[in-house]
Amino acid sequence: MRICIFGAGAVGSHIAVRLARAGHEVSCVMRGAHLEAARAGGLKLRVGDSEVTAKVNASGDPAQLGPQDVVISTLKATALTGLVSSIKPLLQDDTAIVFAQNGIPWWYGIGLPPRHPTPPDISFLDPGGRLRACIPKERIIGGVIFSSNEVVSPGVVQNLTPDRNRLLIGECDDRNCERITKLRGVLNDARLESPPVAEIREAIWSKLLTNMSLSVLCLLTGQTARGVRDDPAFAEVIPRMLNEANDIAQHFIPEVKRVTRSGPAPNHKPSLLQDYEIGRAMEIDVLVKAPAAFARTSGLPTPTLDLIAALAIQKARDKGLYSA
Numbered sequence: 001m002r003i004c005i006f007g008a009g010a011v012g013s014h015i016a017v018r019l020a021r022a023g024h025e026v027s028c029v030m031r032g033a034h035l036e037a038a039r040a041g042g043l044k045l046r047v048g049d050s051e052v053t054a055k056v057n058a059s060g061d062p063a064q065l066g067p068q069d070v071v072i073s074t075l076k077a078t079a080l081t082g083l084v085s086s087i088k089p090l091l092q093d094d095t096a097i098v099f100a101q102n103g104i105p106w107w108y109g110i111g112l113p114p115r116h117p118t119p120p121d122i123s124f125l126d127p128g129g130r131l132r133a134c135i136p137k138e139r140i141i142g143g144v145i146f147s148s149n150e151v152v153s154p155g156v157v158q159n160l161t162p163d164r165n166r167l168l169i170g171e172c173d174d175r176n177c178e179r180i181t182k183l184r185g186v187l188n189d190a191r192l193e194s195p196p197v198a199e200i201r202e203a204i205w206s207k208l209l210t211n212m213s214l215s216v217l218c219l220l221t222g223q224t225a226r227g228v229r230d231d232p233a234f235a236e237v238i239p240r241m242l243n244e245a246n247d248i249a250q251h252f253i254p255e256v257k258r259v260t261r262s263g264p265a266p267n268h269k270p271s272l273l274q275d276y277e278i279g280r281a282m283e284i285d286v287l288v289k290a291p292a293a294f295a296r297t298s299g300l301p302t303p304t305l306d307l308i309a310a311l312a313i314q315k316a317r318d319k320g321l322y323s324a
Contacts, residue, residue, distance in 0.1 A: 001186060004029065004068040004090050006083060008058075010149035011100075012074030013038075013157045015167065015192060017045040020054035022190035027057040027065040029086075035060055037155025044156045067092040070183060072143070073099050076271075077125065078281040080106065084134045096179055097135060098169060100143030102211055102271065103286025104294070105204065106131050107140050111173030116201075117252055120297035122290050124324065137172060141180070142200035144168040144207050147192075148266055160268050166193040170200030198255070205249040205256045212291050212305065213241040215270040216312050222273065225265040237304065244302040248291060251298040276321065284322045288312050 001024045005012040008028035020026040020043075030038060038058040045052050059065055068090045073083055080101075087097070099105055106125040109118075110132075126132055146166040152158045159165065167187055171180060187194035197203050217228045217238070228234060242259050249256040275282045288309045295302045316322035 001025070002067070002069045003027075003186075004062070004065055004071045006062070006071050006073045006087065006090070007075035007079065008038075008043075008056075009034070009074065010151045010157055011145055011147060012072070013043050013151070014045055014147060014149045014159055014165070015072060015074065015100075015190075016056050017043050017052065017054040017157070018165075018190040018192050019186070020056055021052060022186070024186065024190075025057075026054070027059070027068070029060065029062050029065070030058050031060050033154035034151060037153075041155060045159060046152070046156065047159045047162045062086045063089040065090060068095055071095060071097045073097060073101070074145075075101070076275075076281070077101050077103060077106070077283045077286040081127070081130060084130045087134070091139075095139065096141050096183070097139045098141040098143045098167075098183075100145050100167060101286070102145075102283055103204075103208060104290035105142060105286070107135075107142070107172055108201070108204075110137050110140060111171070112201075113174060113199075117298075119252065120293040122293060125285055125290060140172045141183070142170050142172055142204065144200070144203040146207065148268060150268075161266060165191070166195075168197045168200070168203045169194060170197045170203070172200070174199050174201075199253065202253050202255050205253050206259075208287070208291065209242060209245045209249060209256075209259050211270070211272075211287050212245055213238060213308075214265065215272045216288060216308050217241075218270050218273045219276055219312055220308065220315065224267050224269055226267040229265040240304045241308070244295075244300070244305045245291070247300045248295050248298055248302065251300060252294060276316065276319065279319070279321065282316050282321045284313060284316050285324065289324070 004027045005016045006029045008030045016026050016028050042053045042055045148160040150158050184194040246258045292309050
């Protein structure tokens, strides 16, 4: 299968190596020193004490890569407008695009089964409606990543969760179809777990329950996820945040299982904090602002989440990493 990873940073490069070593023709849209290293010596993936290398067709220009069977976008939500302007050369009539990202996706309301409540206006996730105009419903596949990775040097990615690497996928209208079954098989064969998912938005909210609580606390404190979870100062705060987040999620997707306490937490910094420290545009809208919009629409009180959201926005704005 011809598969392009669009935005191959840490997570995308991990996926690329796995797929290439499983025998697929993998290309990557990349940039900078990471691109040059991948061109010169392939991509290297470290898992524990082992290291594997995969050759990929890497370029900063999608027009050099040709039409693909599947495009997997691992771009940050803040960079998705770059996909609009350059993805066309990768598309043939039936090319699917997997949007594998954190938080509430721009396409959330597209194909939403009618049994679910109408979501709030989240058009701010797609400024000017450019994504909606460029990507029809038929191409959209939702994706939820459970995998922590870090680019330790150009061309070299360290996987930080060797026992937990998943990419959950589903059609935006939750229908069962051949392309989803086929793609799940491809991912599973590449040792990227992709079990069946009845509702892709349930998977989105299930991950978001942690991101909109622990990850934001990590940003505010500078601690790792495990550090925040084990900090006695947050022993009562985290359960309150989770209860508020659970109420929002279950209002819109009743099938979401409640999380009553934070489970095992990795001893590393989540991407939201990493972006802040590096000085990179932060996913405040999809992880903080959009969930707050869902809360307001549902009419549910979320005082704890509202407070940490305001603090997170202020912290990002003060460093010039958020302007809305």
